[in-house]
Amino acid sequence: MSNKTIRKIIIILFSIIMMIVAGREFLIRLNQREPIVKGPGVTTIAKLSDYFEDIKGTIGDTDVYIMDGDEEGGTVLIISGGHPNEISGVLTNVLFIENANIIKGRVLLIPFANNSGFTAGHPGEAYPMRYTINTEWGSRWFRFGDRWTNPLHQWPDPEVYVHYPSGQSLSGFDIRNLNRCFPGRENGTLTEKVAFAITQLIKKEKVDMTIDLHEAEPMYPVINTIVAHQRAMDIAVFAEMNLSAYEGIRIGKELSPENLHGLTHRELGDYTDTFALLAETCNPIQDPCRGRTDENLLLTGKDDFILKAGKLGLLFVPFDENGSPVDERVGRHTSTVLELINSFSELYPDKEIIISNVPRYSEVIEKGVGHYLLEPEGNL
Amino acid sequence: MITFIYYLFCAYIVALLIWNYVEENNIYNEILYAFVLMPFLLRVFRIN
Numbered sequence: 160m161s162n163k164t165i166r167k168i169i170i171i172l173f174s175i176i177m178m179i180v181a182g183r184e185f186l187i188r189l190n191q192r193e194p195i196v197k198g199p200g201v202t203t204i205a206k207l208s209d210y211f212e213d214i215k216g217t218i219g220d221t222d223v224y225i226m227d228g229d230e231e232g233g234t235v236l237i238i239s240g241g242h243p244n245e246i247s248g249v250l251t252n253v254l255f256i257e258n259a260n261i262i263k264g265r266v267l268l269i270p271f272a273n274n275s276g277f278t279a280g281h282p283g284e285a286y287p288m289r290y291t292i293n294t295e296w297g298s299r300w301f302r303f304g305d306r307w308t309n310p311l312h313q314w315p316d317p318e319v320y321v322h323y324p325s326g327q328s329l330s331g332f333d334i335r336n337l338n339r340c341f342p343g344r345e346n347g348t349l350t351e352k353v354a355f356a357i358t359q360l361i362k363k364e365k366v367d368m369t370i371d372l373h374e375a376e377p378m379y380p381v382i383n384t385i386v387a388h389q390r391a392m393d394i395a396v397f398a399e400m401n402l403s404a405y406e407g408i409r410i411g412k413e414l415s416p417e418n419l420h421g422l423t424h425r426e427l428g429d430y431t432d433t434f435a436l437l438a439e440t441c442n443p444i445q446d447p448c449r450g451r452t453d454e455n456l457l458l459t460g461k462d463d464f465i466l467k468a469g470k471l472g473l474l475f476v477p478f479d480e481n482g483s484p485v486d487e488r489v490g491r492h493t494s495t496v497l498e499l500i501n502s503f504s505e506l507y508p509d510k511e512i513i514i515s516n517v518p519r520y521s522e523v524i525e526k527g528v529g530h531y532l533l534e535p536e537g538n539l
Numbered sequence: 540m541i542t543f544i545y546y547l548f549c550a551y552i553v554a555l556l557i558w559n560y561v562e563e564n565n566i567y568n569e570i571l572y573a574f575v576l577m578p579f580l581l582r583v584f585r586i587n
Binding site for chain 1: 541542545560561564566569570573574576577580581584585586587
């Protein structure tokens, strides 16, 4: 064998080893699933494809946790993971799934709404693949994904995304943004089909109120707020007053713009009978002016650059050396969801929903999110 | 359909890179071809 041939074999072997190392990490990201414990209140785990068969067997299919109460009442749907890089909504849903007892009514939960987005990070953003929450018995890990559907599952993007059915023009990549695709399209892209499936679920299960959980960067004006469809504004107003009066949570309320299409708080309210609401907390890892992007920033929300931006008056939320820790963000969401449900129940007593055993803001801050996570069986 | 054509195109580039790698005599170009090959192969395998 000549020297040239030996050299070529060595170079290509080295290249293959590097490809295996990188490919292994990509494969883990594509296939990993965090364990979720079926809490005492969960009666059924359905699939989103049960409501729209076209997504069966695709990455768009995702679990729907159904919690039936002892007494009949209203039905609420809590969606998170529509944007997989907004983690406090996912953790809030997991706290509900693993802890809540439903006394009256029904609660449906979709923790990983855009399942495809959880299999990718955003190119160039240095997103960590996963994050870990410490508990008294060990730790739990969760996927940290991209805001958009993985381009491996939906490609290519158009130059301009024309929203169906409004005809509104949006950025091309937003065709992979689940919260720009509602009410969805039966024969559309994967993301449109997922949105369509959620809309079908709301219709078939006769969901009275839908709460979509999100996070926003501190430099974005729609933050620490509730966005409500015009039919749901009363619910948001009551919730805001109670959150402020009883828990000291400063939260805004905003009317869903009638001409901004594709979002849950607009389209689900327009195309179904549900009261559509969306809640936002502050997630510094999404901010373009952030510094080092790692798990620590994701969980503590501490960042010197954002702190500086705050001192320059560039932020839309109060921000100090304590950052925006995940316990605070999840606590805001649990209290907001509980208060929206309470407000709905007061306004519509014939459809009352009563939930117990879900921690509120002060409890989550005092004990931490990890305190409320159950220990899964088997290997993590 | 467009996705299928895209993957065919990727596979074609992989074939070209391998052919060039085999034919190349310059070590620096060999290393270049071997490294450029990686992302295209991963894409053909639908890993990234």
